[in-house]
Amino acid sequence: MTAQHPVTRVEKLRRTYDHGKVVAVNDISFEVPVGGSLGIVGESGSGKTTTAKLIVGLEEPDSGRIFFDGQEIGTGSSRKLRRQRARTVQLVFQDPYQSLDPRQTVGGAIDEVLRLHTELSTSAFAKRRAELLEQVGLGVREAAALPRELSGGQRQRVAIARALAANPRLLVLDEAVAALDVSIQAQILNLLSEIRRETGVALVFVSHDLEVVRWVADDVVVMFRGSIIESGPTAEVLQRPEHPYTRLLLSSVPRLGWDPAQVSQARREFLATQ
Amino acid sequence: MAVMTESALVRRRGLGRRFGGNKAMTLSIGVLTLFVLVALFAPWLAPHDPNAVSLANSLQGTSADHLLGTDQSGRDVLSRLIYGARSSLLGPLGVVVGATLLGVTIGVVAAWRGGWVDTALSRAIELIFAFPGVLLAILLVSVLSAGLKATVLALAIAYTPYMARMTRSAALSERHRPYIRALEIQGFPAVSIIVRHLLPNIAPLVLAQASLCFGYAMIDLAGLSFLGFGVQPPQADWGAMISEGQVALLQGAPLSALAPGVLIVCAVVGFSLIGEGVADRIRRADR
Numbered sequence: 001m002t003a004q005h006p007v008t009r010v011e012k013l014r015r016t017y018d019h020g021k022v023v024a025v026n027d028i029s030f031e032v033p034v035g036g037s038l039g040i041v042g043e044s045g046s047g048k049t050t051t052a053k054l055i056v057g058l059e060e061p062d063s064g065r066i067f068f069d070g071q072e073i074g075t076g077s078s079r080k081l082r083r084q085r086a087r088t089v090q091l092v093f094q095d096p097y098q099s100l101d102p103r104q105t106v107g108g109a110i111d112e113v114l115r116l117h118t119e120l121s122t123s124a125f126a127k128r129r130a131e132l133l134e135q136v137g138l139g140v141r142e143a144a145a146l147p148r149e150l151s152g153g154q155r156q157r158v159a160i161a162r163a164l165a166a167n168p169r170l171l172v173l174d175e176a177v178a179a180l181d182v183s184i185q186a187q188i189l190n191l192l193s194e195i196r197r198e199t200g201v202a203l204v205f206v207s208h209d210l211e212v213v214r215w216v217a218d219d220v221v222v223m224f225r226g227s228i229i230e231s232g233p234t235a236e237v238l239q240r241p242e243h244p245y246t247r248l249l250l251s252s253v254p255r256l257g258w259d260p261a262q263v264s265q266a267r268r269e270f271l272a273t274q
Numbered sequence: 275m276a277v278m279t280e281s282a283l284v285r286r287r288g289l290g291r292r293f294g295g296n297k298a299m300t301l302s303i304g305v306l307t308l309f310v311l312v313a314l315f316a317p318w319l320a321p322h323d324p325n326a327v328s329l330a331n332s333l334q335g336t337s338a339d340h341l342l343g344t345d346q347s348g349r350d351v352l353s354r355l356i357y358g359a360r361s362s363l364l365g366p367l368g369v370v371v372g373a374t375l376l377g378v379t380i381g382v383v384a385a386w387r388g389g390w391v392d393t394a395l396s397r398a399i400e401l402i403f404a405f406p407g408v409l410l411a412i413l414l415v416s417v418l419s420a421g422l423k424a425t426v427l428a429l430a431i432a433y434t435p436y437m438a439r440m441t442r443s444a445a446l447s448e449r450h451r452p453y454i455r456a457l458e459i460q461g462f463p464a465v466s467i468i469v470r471h472l473l474p475n476i477a478p479l480v481l482a483q484a485s486l487c488f489g490y491a492m493i494d495l496a497g498l499s500f501l502g503f504g505v506q507p508p509q510a511d512w513g514a515m516i517s518e519g520q521v522a523l524l525q526g527a528p529l530s531a532l533a534p535g536v537l538i539v540c541a542v543v544g545f546s547l548i549g550e551g552v553a554d555r556i557r558r559a560d561r
Contacts (some may be wrong), residue, residue, distance in 0.1 A: 083461030099452040101471050
């Protein structure tokens with residue numbers, strides 16, 4: 001038996017804008033093992049969201065390759081490719097207020113995706129639908145509701161359920177809890193860990209929040225100006241950061257005795273050396 | 275359970291606002307509904323045959339038999355107004371339906387495809403924009419023949435840019451919202467995303483614009499009828515009645531020209547108020 005392929009392997013991915021003048025993502029490579037979870041951290045503009053978009057196919061790379069289960073899915077936006085991708089990798093957007101059709105009920109949104117990606121009998125369909133709702137902790141009442149009748153946390157649960165409906169191998173979460181209250185963040189993060197344990201779906205967390213990543217990611221890559229500057233097991237990287245930028249990020253997390261002026265000063269000094 | 279009743283309450287309040295919030299709009303809807311009913315039931319409502327000429331009775335004032343008097347051919351003005359509601363409402367409706375179908379298609383395709391498709395369609399739309407609608411109508415009438423069909427067709431084309439431009443900008447801002455992106459990532463075909471998600475979400479805007487256009491189209495059609503390009507005599511039409519009533523106006527029997535004029539103003543104002551009202555509500559909801 002050959003060694004198991006990682007769910008996703010990214011090889012020397014590069015994406016530039018404005019005719020190559022702005023390098024958003026600069027030759028980055030990483031792997032996500034089956035059922036694993038990877039955190040991609042960095043500040044705004046570090047290229048982490050572009051990376052997420054590249055993985056799910058919202059953007060096409062200038063060069064580099066993306067493998068899913070050892071196979072390359074072509075880049076492009078044809079319907080067939082998009083559908084093939086959707087059954088492998090799904091994205092949960094940052095803003096739960098914007099990522100759902102305001103005129104579609106929660107149940108309708110999930111049904112629509114199930115109809116597109118599966119060919120279930122009527123009874124199996126209803127069962128799967130109930131299973132998905134239950135997985136994200138939503139009830140019958142929420143299923144009949146329109147997005148505007150739900151809270152941010154509930155909406156994000158809907159978005160997660162919809163993403164899971166296609167039975168993907170990988171779930172990419174682009175700042176998926178950043179727009180939520182801290183207590184709701186914890187609920188959603190717990191939910192994701194649970195879903196990962198139950199379904200074996202691998203997770204990629206794109207976040208500026210080191211605490212979020214510490215909570216859910218096994219491995220972490222730190223991005224700065226489009227490049228990966230440090231990577232490794234999350235606990236290790238956050239305990240003993242090697243790169244000065246990672247140390248800077250860690251010191252920027254607000255906590256007791258935290259001094260914003262000092263952080264800004266350290267940041268200026270670091271950027272001056274780059 | 276408490277949560278459930280709460281959401282039901284919220285929805286009911288929304289419905290209440292839809293019908294009661296804006297008095298001008300409610301009144302407009304009432305007046306226009308009345309017009310439509312009159313047009314529908316014209317044969318039962320009209321006291322006389324609208325085309326019955328009686329030269330002995332020409333230009334009579336108000337009487338029990340002829341509530342709004344007669345025109346110079348002795349036809350009952352009220353009956354002609356009632357029958358005239360048909361072509362006067364159907365004409366603009368044809369213009370608006372045609373312009374909306376064409377304009378929304380062009381606007382959505384341009385917004386969705388972007389790139390050269392957008393450029394080509396936008397330029398084509400500007401080309402039509404540059405061409406006065408009435409002139410286009412006169413041109414088409416000279417090619418086809420005078421009548422309601424030719425003028426409606428011409429004005430539908432002339433109004434297409436208004437619908438297309440508005441639809442394009444609305445669709446463009448909608449297209450880049452994450453929920454459309456999310457559906458794209460799922461692998462839904464573009465057509466089904468557009469029909470099932472994008473169009474319903476921009477529909478209120480399109481509706482507002484369409485009802486504004488209805489008012490303008492009514493004036494233009496009345497103008498064309500007045501000039502003799504639109505509805506042909508002896509068919510009753512508000513615009514044509516104003517034209518025929520010119521002479522009567524000078525002879526001191528203003529009702530035959532004035533009455534259709536008043537109705538046109540009412541209808542146009544009504545449609546404008548509805549359009550503004552819908553647009554206003556969308557702006558409020560967006561905030």
